[in-house]
Amino acid sequence: MLLCLLRLVRFLLPFVALSLLAAAPARAQLDIDIIGGAGTLTPIAVVPFENENAWPLGVSGIVGADLVRSGLFKLVDYAGIVPRPARAEDVRVDDWRARGADAVVVGSMRAQGDGRVEVRFALIDAVKGKQLAAMTYTVPPAQFRATAHRIADVIYEALTGDVGVFSTRIAYIAKLGPRYQLLVAEADGYNAQIIVTSNEPLLSPAWSPDGTRIAYVSLENRKPVVYVQSLETGRRQVLANFRGSNSAPAWSPDSRRLAVTLTKDGGSQLFLINADGTGVQRLLSSPGIDTEANFTPDGKSILFTSDRGGTPQVYRLTLGSNAVERMTFEGGYNVSPRATPDGKGFVFVRRDGGRFQLAIQDFATRQVQVLTSGPQDESPSVSPNSRLILYAAEQGGRGILAAVSSDGRVKQRLVAPATDVREPAWGPLPR
Amino acid sequence: MRKFLIAACIAVLLVGCKSTDTQSPAPIEEPAPGSAAAAAGGATGGATTSGVTTSGISGAPMAGGLGPELKDPKNILSKRTIYFDYDSFVVKDEYRAQVEAHAKYLQTHRPANVTLQGHTDERGSREYNIALGQKRADAVKQLMRVLGATEIQIETVSFGKEKPKAGGHDESAWAQNRRVEIIYVGE
Numbered sequence A: 001m002l003l004c005l006l007r008l009v010r011f012l013l014p015f016v017a018l019s020l021l022a023a024a025p026a027r028a029q030l031d032i033d034i035i036g037g038a039g040t041l042t043p044i045a046v047v048p049f050e051n052e053n054a055w056p057l058g059v060s061g062i063v064g065a066d067l068v069r070s071g072l073f074k075l076v077d078y079a080g081i082v083p084r085p086a087r088a089e090d091v092r093v094d095d096w097r098a099r100g101a102d103a104v105v106v107g108s109m110r111a112q113g114d115g116r117v118e119v120r121f122a123l124i125d126a127v128k129g130k131q132l133a134a135m136t137y138t139v140p141p142a143q144f145r146a147t148a149h150r151i152a153d154v155i156y157e158a159l160t161g162d163v164g165v166f167s168t169r170i171a172y173i174a175k176l177g178p179r180y181q182l183l184v185a186e187a188d189g190y191n192a193q194i195i196v197t198s199n200e201p202l203l204s205p206a207w208s209p210d211g212t213r214i215a216y217v218s219l220e221n222r223k224p225v226v227y228v229q230s231l232e233t234g235r236r237q238v239l240a241n242f243r244g245s246n247s248a249p250a251w252s253p254d255s256r257r258l259a260v261t262l263t264k265d266g267g268s269q270l271f272l273i274n275a276d277g278t279g280v281q282r283l284l285s286s287p288g289i290d291t292e293a294n295f296t297p298d299g300k301s302i303l304f305t306s307d308r309g310g311t312p313q314v315y316r317l318t319l320g321s322n323a324v325e326r327m328t329f330e331g332g333y334n335v336s337p338r339a340t341p342d343g344k345g346f347v348f349v350r351r352d353g354g355r356f357q358l359a360i361q362d363f364a365t366r367q368v369q370v371l372t373s374g375p376q377d378e379s380p381s382v383s384p385n386s387r388l389i390l391y392a393a394e395q396g397g398r399g400i401l402a403a404v405s406s407d408g409r410v411k412q413r414l415v416a417p418a419t420d421v422r423e424p425a426w427g428p429l430p431r
Numbered sequence B: 001m002r003k004f005l006i007a008a009c010i011a012v013l014l015v016g017c018k019s020t021d022t023q024s025p026a027p028i029e030e031p032a033p034g035s036a037a038a039a040a041g042g043a044t045g046g047a048t049t050s051g052v053t054t055s056g057i058s059g060a061p062m063a064g065g066l067g068p069e070l071k072d073p074k075n076i077l078s079k080r081t082i083y084f085d086y087d088s089f090v091v092k093d094e095y096r097a098q099v100e101a102h103a104k105y106l107q108t109h110r111p112a113n114v115t116l117q118g119h120t121d122e123r124g125s126r127e128y129n130i131a132l133g134q135k136r137a138d139a140v141k142q143l144m145r146v147l148g149a150t151e152i153q154i155e156t157v158s159f160g161k162e163k164p165k166a167g168g169h170d171e172s173a174w175a176q177n178r179r180v181e182i183i184y185v186g187e
Helices: A060-069 A093-098 A141-160 B002-018 B034-039 B046-058 B093-108 B126-146 B171-177
Strands: A031-036 A042-046 A073-075 A103-111 A117-125 A130-139 A169-176 A179-186 A193-198 A202-207 A213-218 A225-230 A236-240 A246-251 A257-262 A269-274 A290-295 A301-306 A313-318 A323-326 A334-339 A345-352 A355-362 A368-370 A378-382 A388-395 A398-405 A411-415 A420-426 B081-083 B114-119 B154-160 B179-184
Touching: A042 A060, A042 A141, A060 A073, A060 A103, A060 A141, A103 A141, A117 A141, A130 A141, A169 A202, A179 A202, A179 A213, A193 A213, A202 A246, A202 A420, A202 B126, A213 A246, A225 A246, A225 A257, A236 A246, A236 A257, A236 A269, A246 B126, A257 A290, A257 B126, A269 A290, A290 A334, A290 B126, A301 A334, A313 A334, A334 A378, A334 B126, A345 A378, A355 A388, A388 A411, A388 A420, B081 B093, B093 B126, B114 B126, B126 B154, B126 B179
Parallel strands: A042 A073, A042 A103, A246 A290, A378 A420, A398 A420, B114 B154
Antiparallel strands: A031 A411, A103 A117, A117 A130, A169 A179, A169 A420, A179 A193, A202 A213, A213 A225, A225 A236, A246 A257, A257 A269, A290 A301, A301 A313, A313 A323, A334 A345, A345 A355, A355 A368, A378 A388, A388 A398, A398 A411, B081 B179, B114 B179
């Protein structure tokens, strides 16, 4: 069901230095293709904001692109409606109903004396003819994109009842020739900022739930070492550099501790460690591999991958009681569990024949739904509202990022030209 | 200050090499200062730290030094790679003489240390592959221990699927990538 192949946006924005590195534009700009949509898309008109073209980067276009990218909306053409409404009271709902719009977004922009700009918008239900939301923001032009994402979040929430994730950020690894970069970008792929560059592989980026730090694994020491890096200052700290391999960091929901896989005592085993690298304690003892820990959102249990039963399968460790329960049974390879933030289940990677696919399993019913067709899908990361799953896939021999909705209906590709991208990690909701 | 930190890191890394349960006391690394450092290349981030590590490793004092036989193409000790079957951690008989030679070398050269680097093919989860590569490195270590090397002489680490030897996407490439590499510390 390929509804459209919509190339949304494609222009380079000035690169903003964040931390470890400065200068040099980030090359790994992501373009997003939506390659499948939900059964019914909500038709919405986003009217260009009054005075918007006084600034090179507007707001309404980004709002519209965000809504389309969610896979739940389609844009209704506003051309020919004169004058263009800018306030809720200017909207003649009959005009829009005639065009099939269920909702209309209008707004205006006005320069303030201090260089900031007042951005107003209103969301109108075109069927009932009533205003659903309205907000005013006073921001410098540098925050237009952030403001647009926030407006899209308000609209999304008003129309779906769900939290929007347009204001979130994502992290991912790009490989350019021999060079590896860890980047942080807005959820739509824009403003990619390099936070680590290395000549050796980087992997397993993990956001602290408070959004201030990213843990990751680097092989620059000729072995896997886990680091925690502050996004604000760019400083990083060794989290785990024990004898052997140190890998697979996963934050506890309170951002104070991480689960990691260490081999210092033999075998790949799960440990808990404070976020400053102190207080390491072993979680489990198993004769085989235990790795890929991931906390459930209540912090009470940890999902992980283990080959203790002969093949790699997903297990759940209940903290406190230390009870371990096997979660996956179908097939001989089920790995990379990621609990969904709504607490209802987890996403994982399964191998079917030679194909690696994403699947989601419900905790209560144990029902498994396969979400993607592979062949090389890996590293799932669930959005904070549990609606979308970002993952790494392969296309034409190189790594791309892709997203699928948790019901499997919406599919997107995020493509960075001439770059291998992998290991996506969806950041938390902004505080 | 920065030099001091780097020196401190190296010292800690060197100490860390020998013990089983210590780790560096979380040195804080400063972000590279501005564009000059960034322009210096693959350098920064990696640069800051890989500078630290590279010198840490290559500068490790080797009491007694490493013998020339390790590099002599006619000597079995120059053979450093052990290949594995798919989904297997068993050191095949054909590699036994090679592993034994290295074990004996370690037995007769107690100051010598090796890192056994496990690798996997490109299929499957990156993090799980780190654990799989580790299992291969551990299997080689087990055999070396039985054959005369000591625990303290061998560190097993894994690169998972991150550093393939062959770039292809078929069985012939995968077979070259499922391997353990023997690296003498100080080489």
